[in-house]
Amino acid sequence: MSHLDDPFRLPRTVLPYRYEVSLTPDLEAATFTGSVSITVTAFKATEIVLNAIELDIHSAAINGLDVPFELHEESERLILTAPYELSDDSRITLTFSGILNDKLRGWYRSTFTDEFGRVRTIATSQMQSTDCRRAFPCFDEPDFKAVFAIKLTVADGLMAISNSKELQREINPDGTSTIWFADTMKMSTYLVAFVVGPLEATEPVMVGNTPVRVIHIPGKSHLTDFGMRAGVFALEWFEKYYGIPYPGDKVDLLALPDFAAGAMENVGCITFREVLLLVDPATST
Structure with a gap:
């Protein structure tokens, strides 16, 4: 059975229950890099189908093994070929990059002019209803509820906000700061949010x-x-x-x-x- 047999709903053979998302925005270039590790429960799955669009996927692994992948842009789906039939808990790991778009959806760019006449950029998000897939690969349908652990690495002088409180902050050798946020409650992807800016x-x-x-x-x-x-x-x-x-x-x-x-x-x-x-x-x- 192909995932394209139902172009509207993802297969239910793989169910996510935890995401660990790491993102690094470049506000001046309007781009970002990131990784996501998704813990899932699988039911005799030979492929994993999730959502992604406007992302460059750099690598994909299942349970630590690199796997082939295909980004099907028409259906906004990312298909991973499993190394063996998956049952019980498995971990998907993906690296990717993307753009801070000007569409006011997904992870997008908002601008304002400061008191010195400089145009400043904010990276902000609007995931409802199906645009979380523009920020990171995910099971982007509302019944696929999961816990989200967000980590943001941002330039000096920028504030970072997400759904939960800040847990930890480290200053990196290049002057950037990495901020870890507390786990969210179990929720849909359309409620995920992160904002970075002055x-x-x-x-x-x-x-x-x-x-x-x-x-x-x-x-x-x-x-x-x-x-x-x-x-x-x-x-x-x-x-x-x-x-x-x-x-x-x-x-x-x-x-x-x-x-x-x-x-x-x-x-x-x-x-x-x-x-x-x-x-x-x-x-x-």
Whole structure:
């Protein structure tokens, strides 16, 4: 049976349950390199079919063995030929590179002009509904829920945000920083988010044990008060209404200069069109 027999749904012979994603963006060149290690449960699988598009795949391995692969662009699928019939747990390891596109989807480029007249770049993401495959190879259908461990390596002076709190940071010999983020809850690929750029954050406001921040471009901290108050109120209200503590470890509200949707409910990393989150009290009512 070919994976093309069903052009709309991936085979269910391989189910992911953990991703370890490592990404290094180059904001000036609008490119990135990366790797992903996916732990899966296989059911008598002789090939692995996942999603990828607008990526150059450099290597593929299953359980440490290099395997042949094919990127089928029309169906946005990456097909790996297994070295033997796979059952139980297996590990897929892929290396790749890609572009920070100008399509406002996947991992894309957002720009703004700073106070000195320089054009600055932010690498930000919008994965809903099926664009996580533009950032890293994945099983990009919402029922393929898994845990995501994100690692970002970024240039000096840049902020990096993802779905979960920062766990560890190391400064590398070349001056870049590598940041590890806590594991996410089990979730769909369309909720994965990572943002890198010359950004600033407000001081956190605690809602129970959950810190809430507003992330913005430099020079706009005076516009964050309304968004912060609304976010804190909403989180407190929903926790009380449902009687369930917020299941994540933080809530960041990100104001982005270029964003196609009004907002996106990425777990712990909620992105907004800038004009819908930042409010000038002198001119707004």
